[in-house]
Amino acid sequence: MSFKDRTLICRDCGVEFIFTAGEQEFYAQKGFLNDPVRCPECRKARKHAQPQNTSEDRRRRQRSRTSSA
Numbered sequence: 650m651s652f653k654d655r656t657l658i659c660r661d662c663g664v665e666f667i668f669t670a671g672e673q674e675f676y677a678q679k680g681f682l683n684d685p686v687r688c689p690e691c692r693k694a695r696k697h698a699q700p701q702n703t704s705e706d707r708r709r710r711q712r713s714r715t716s717s718a
């Protein structure tokens with residue numbers, strides 16, 4: 650099975666980013682079935698902002714982000 654670079658749209662900022670063949674291979678090896686939904690920048694930002702959360706994050710996203718500080 651071979652991989653090709655693909656262009657995806659970031660769900661957070663809407664920017665186009667490349668899901669490289671190497672990354673796709675990495676994902677496949679890890680058993681990830683879904684494509685990444687965020688660009689590397691947003692992934693990085695989220696990692697810094699919220700180090701360890703999973704389902705809790707989904708609930709918070711539904712509330713408005715009024716407090717920016």
Ligand SMILES: [Zn+2]
Nearest residue numbers: 659662688691
């Ligand atoms: Zn992004």
